[in-house]
Amino acid sequence: MSLPDRLVIATQEFALASWQARHIAARLQARYPGLRIDLLDVSGGSADVAVHAMTDMPMRLPDGFVLAVVTEREDPRDAFVSNRHATLADLPPAAVVGISDPRCEAQIRAAFPHLRVAPLLGDVHTHLAELDDGQYDAIILAAASLKGLGLAERIRTCLSTDECLPAPGQGALGLVIPADRPELAVLLAPLNHAETADCVAAERAMSLRLDASCETPLGGFAEVLDEYFLRMRGFVARPDGSEMLRAESNGSRAAAVGLGRQVADLMLTEGARALLIPKV
Missing domain, CATH: 3.40.190.10 (Periplasmic binding protein-like II)
Incomplete structure (x- = not known):
């Protein structure tokens, strides 16, 4: 399979999105010195790759797109x-x-x-x-x-993660590509960080299981304990903080999605459904 020699990365005009796209472009060019990379505003046409903060990534991607890479998490706090x-x-x-x-x-x-x-x-x-x-x-x-x-x-x-538990995916970036472009997945693969990807998979699985709106106070944060295991913590609360449910569990990195679902189920068993603001 031949790798592309040109890549178009979608970006947006606001400063943080622009930095995220330029950060990914710089990492790719450091690895592939001959790779030509263009940044394109999302309203300006089709791109090969979209860069998202994992906190903004839809829980369900549109048909025809896949999450190809989760980058190493920066400071999640x-x-x-x-x-x-x-x-x-x-x-x-x-x-x-x-x-x-x-x-x-x-x-x-x-x-x-x-x-x-x-x-x-x-x-x-x-x-x-x-x-x-x-x-x-x-x-x-x-x-x-x-x-x-x-x-x-x-x-x-x-703030420590004990003081303020991060949002699912906080501090990590995700790269989304068309599902029918396997050559892009190969090109981008060196940017994937396996430990972060496992943690984010657990966090997003918890959030998806709870299926609450973005207005629900909800946190989820997984940490690598060792080569094989994760620690996963989650919470849901009322907006004023007057009531809060927390759950925690350890599990295998190989079953990160199951671990996230388990933490969600622990909270649902304790009555979390009453705290969740439903999607409209």
Whole structure:
């Protein structure tokens, strides 16, 4: 099978998506020096590869497309960003924390009920500008996004996964290709990271089993314990953090999808269905 000498990667205009596409292009060109790569806006025509943050990847891909690669996970944690305070615990009562994710909001509300949570709208640079303008005392953003955009210096601290459990797939990128292009799968295969792929498979299987809308506060995070086993944790909650169900299990990497389903089933057995916001 001959590999292509030209590749078109779909991208979008906003900064984070552009960085993700350029990051993948740079990795491919480092491996294949003669490979010509073009970046194409998704509205401008057909592409060979689409790069997605795994947190944004649909649980069910459209017919005719496959997830070919899951890249090595970058920092999966949530970052605390503030100009005046070092940690969440340092914030005074009624301090305003900007959060864009129901998952993170529920966990922060549960742990710090004395704080006020306000929504974040727009992109990362907009969030930071609003923080600097005094609209928030602090904001919570994905650490991987800040680091990818060269803004790691804005991070005061990162929340541990015990403090704020990440979203399924957080910190990893996925590469989607047409199902009938096996030569693309071969070309991209060196970018796949087996450990991350197993973890993300478990996390997404949990989310798919719960089948909740994106408005449901839901976290899922798997970690490699050793060559053969994973630890998987998950939670669902009410948006205000007043009620939260957690589950955890260890299982074989070879059965990562089954492990994710098991964690979902543990929560469903405890009544998680009542906390899930149904899809419209």
